[in-house]
Amino acid sequence: MVMIVLCSACTQAASDPAREIEDGGERNVETMKSGNGGDDHYPVSITVYTDEGKEMTQTIEKEPKKVVVIGSAMAELMIEFGLKDKAVGLGYLDQSFSIYADQISQMPILTELWPSKEAVLALKPDLIYSVSYAFKEDRLGDISFWNDRGIPVLSAANFNIGRSIDILNYSQESKTSCRYNGVS
Template sequence: MRTRKRSQIFGGVVIAVLFSTACGNTTHNDAILEVTNEAAQSNKSMKQETMNKHYPVTLSIYSDEGKEMKQTIETEPKRVVVVGSAMAELMIAFGLEDKVVGLGYLDQSFSKYENQINKLPILSDLWPSKESVIDLQPDIIYAMSSAFKEDRLGEISFWNERGISVITASNFNIGRSIEHYMDDIRNFGVAFDVEGKTEAFIKEQTARITKVKQTSKSVQNRPNVLLIASAGRENFDYYPPSWSVIDEMIEGSGGKYVELSDGYMEMSIEAIIAANPEKIVLTQFQDPNNETIKTKLLSNDRLQNVEAIKKGNVMVVDYTNAIRGSLQLADLYEDVAAFIHPEQYGGQS
């Protein structure tokens, strides 16, 4: 009891002194408030620093030659140069468009984000010059690996030597697959600290794709499906499974992807006739007029005996999504399933 009473008396003295000081010495009081505010700001900064321990991060990327490389992003990227419409779509979809200080190479014929893309600071419709990129002083360049060639943006080392990190999306250098596309999305999430959003996207897309695969297990027939990639020449282009993702969609939907070669090749009319596919998936780089290219193929006199042409079983798809994948990956997967097995997925033949 004696100890407690002494503490109460001492506490009262302290309060009285503080009250007296506060009333009689405004300058001293202001100093105390200033120190208190500084301490609060310091604590706030420390809390923010503790909360954001994401950076630095180190990513594995691939050069255009397929060589694995490491890129370290020391701090949050605030100035990003983007090369390629598909890369710009990601920046917009995940709420990062304000970080884009320059966009080059508008390579897509279709994008649901076209209006937003057109509002970004566009450097060039084609490959931007090194000088124009350097002038923007970016923290990061985000592009397809094919952009980093000497006659385009230059080697990755050129930018690293200038303190600029590079994020590449996989191209033909390591093959194209849905898994590779999802890995690119994961890299993107880590680089820009939006992993929660990217993982939610991957989960949603994967669930829809899995549902299609499960449904296709019950199909009885597997029609032969040929991918025809037209480049506007007399001959067409053929892409092997390692050069596209549409093959996985066809196989996963209960179809059989027609394989003509282990690698890319020009595909003649004779090759299409010899393959005689039951269904054709048609795509054309940077051509938004789907009906025109479909009509051109269907009306080709030399192809009238091909099974798919006779029955009008031709589907036109977006080039980027079919070859590499895009944010509408699961949409296309479901559309392909409905095209191959309309009776199973509710589409129309």
């Protein structure tokens, strides 16, 4: 999702026939990776979900230049897609065995735990990219708190949507019956 938003301008530029002619038929990979495609494709509206499963639309008016990243998994994605330089602050370092540990340690670390709202606001981000459970009152506050301050939020997949206690009970019963039948 972060790649879509932060590089949306550059992906269309890469498929532009006039652009390919200018580049001698080759794509300008550096422009694609760095997100230097400009603001041609903004605003972008994206549907995100709160941790409770409520659907919200986030509109990103222009290409984000200052992104606060919450969670090591989100930092890994920023690194993987060549967007590490857009991160102005990183919080909640929740993964200790990341193959990106060295690169993550070079990012601007706000805190290893949940950053305060004030610390995030002080960075004046264009975007906050995090897992959905960060947007609870005892963590970063809800998404509307940030939207009221003109800061859109990209919340990563909500693993609670589509799950129920019935599914968990079924799984537990299946494991129990397998054990009783001598299957491990």
